[in-house]
Amino acid sequence: MYDYEVFCSPGQDHFFVIGINQVTCYAKDSFIKSDPCDFVVEIIDDQPPVIQCPPNITLLTDPGNATSLHEWALLDVYDNSNYASTTCSSSMISYFPLRQTEVMCSALDNSSNVAICNFYIDVIDQESPDIICPDNQTLVTDVNLPVATVVWNTSVSDNSGYLPTVVCIPSNGSSFPIGKTIVNCTAIDFAGNTNDCNFSITVIDLEEPILTCPNQSIAIYDNAISIIASWPLPQAWDNTGMVGDVLCSAANSTVFSLGWTAITCNATDGYDNTGLCEFLMYIHNPMTCWDIMVAEPEFPNGIYRIDPTKPGDDIDAFDVFCLLNETGATVIYHDTPMGNYSRHGTVVKDINYQFAMNQIVALIDVSHKCRQFVNMDTYYTTMNHRYSVKQWMQRSGHWMRNWGTPTGVYGCTCSLKKACSHPGYVCNGDHRQYIWQTDEGYLTDKLTLPVRKLHIQGKLYYHL
Structure with a gap:
């Protein structure tokens, strides 16, 4: 048996990268090199990146604006692969609105490992609102009142974009007394920031007192050249309730002459406004x-x-x-002679009074009642025979045939009492007797008096 060695590439001490790594190996003895063999080394990355957000940030609004421009940065981003992409919900240079804004950031490596962090940017408003009061005002009192009701406009604005609340003392639309009053106004925005202004309202009274004079006063003097006359003192009223004494051009109980006298009265209130009224005093003789x-x-x-x-x-x-x-x-007397008459025929007598007819009629018109006495004594006379006439002329020229009876009632006074000398007649003189008989009475109709003329016709023995 021969000794051999195994050779691999890469070798055992090699640092493999993340992913698929191929390794090729072969064996070699002293004489022969074997065929190579291959295998794969796969490196898997399951470690998320490291991302560190900045701490929470508190900002003030920019002057005159409802936002704050701010630049921020992540404190740290690291990944074992030496690569990670970052994404944030807000760009690193942004205008942040007047509220709390959450910023979320994430780091993503090539192995799809993700790390997340977040922080808050709190924008607060410490800017006072703007308020402009109206100019100082001078007004007159309302009609018939000691005050003036005043309404004004106050200009306000705020960097927040919302209108502040305005509070004025005294309040808008109040009634202001006569004199100078300072009005203090405060604008309050949503953040509680305030700003003040003030102005003055001066109320003056230009309303004159109202005087009520008599329509006309009439006084009677008793056959003198002048008379001391009096009248109801005019009443004065003023909207302020402060009015001085009523003064007139002629004092009560002044001596007046006949005819018309104009009397002017005035009163002044506490603010030097003077009211006037005038009436006429007419002095004349007594009417009756x-x-x-x-x-x-x-x-x-x-x-x-x-x-x-x-x-x-x-x-x-x-x-x-x-x-x-x-x-x-x-x-009222007349100077027409009456007397005794004894004849057959007609007697017409005009009645001549001591005064003109228009004077007498004027007296009758103003009198409560008026009467005129008529009297006729007859002897062996037929007053209402078909050939006889007994009538008198009223002031308008119409002939009347009532003798002491009401207008429209033909006859004499005795007929009203049913006491005529003969029950079949309406006058005593209608009953032909050899005695003197009297028909007399009062005419009382004011619309017909006085008697202007008498008309007697017939066979008469009479005395008027």
């Missing part, structure tokens, strides 16, 4: 004797001047006789 009796109950009967007209009427005042100690009646 009744007015005099009410105003001066101690005055005696006598002649007094009255003026029953309305302001602006072109009718003069006139003197009348007043029964002040009795009824307050105003007496």
Whole structure:
């Protein structure tokens, strides 16, 4: 037997690479080299790479932005194969948003072994929001109120892109009193960062007090040249509740002359606003004797001047006789002579009063009631015979045939009481007798008085 040696390539001390490695061997003695033989050495890599991420990172947002630009790097990447590719969820130079971002990285070698690491980048906002208050404002009070309701716009922004919350004291839309008020506003972003601004609101009162004057005051004087008149003091109101005394151009209980007097009143509030009102004082004679009796109950009967007209009427005042100690009646006389008549025919008498017809009518219109006495004494007369007429003319010119009876009631006063001298007649004078008979009474219809004319026709023996 011969000695031999085995030769392999690569040899036993060779470092094989990962993968398939072919080894060829042969034997050789002193004389002969054997045929070669081959076999395979396979190196398997099951060791993952080593990857080390940086520690967690905290960043501030870039000025005026909601992100932070940052560059980072892996601390270490190693693999036994000396090769590993790395992949991260974020590039190493990135804009990171305003929140916590997880960055995941992996290392992959050629044997598909994988290693993973992760870290966090936390971007926080410490930048104050921007806030711009409006300019200082000067406003007037709301109508009829001592305050002004104010609404304003506050400009705000924030690097986060979200509108901050704005809190103002006093709050937007509040009612501000008269004077100067400082408004402080604060903007608060989502990170709790704040910023302040302030402005002033000055409320002034330009509203004048409101005065309520009488529409018109009318006073009566008692046959004098002037009179001391009084009136309700005007009432003043102001939106501030602070208003001074009412002052008038004529004081209450001032002496006035006849006619119109304009009275101006004013009041000033605590902010020097002055309100005005004006009314007219009209001084005139008493309208009737009744007015005099009410105003001066101690005055005696006598002649007094009255003026029953309305302001602006072109009718003069006139003197009348007043029964002040009795009824307050105003007496109007006429100067038409009546007398005795004895004949067959017609008598027409115009009634001539001491005053003009428009003066008398004005007095009747303002009087509560009015009456005129009519009287006729007859002797052996037929007043309502078919050939006889007894009538009087009212102020409008119409003939009337009521004698002491209401308007539209034909006849005399005795017919109302059914007390005429003959039950078949409506006047005593209708009953033909050789005695004197009287028909008398009051005419009371204000729309027809006074009697302007009498018309008597027939065979008469009468006394008016």
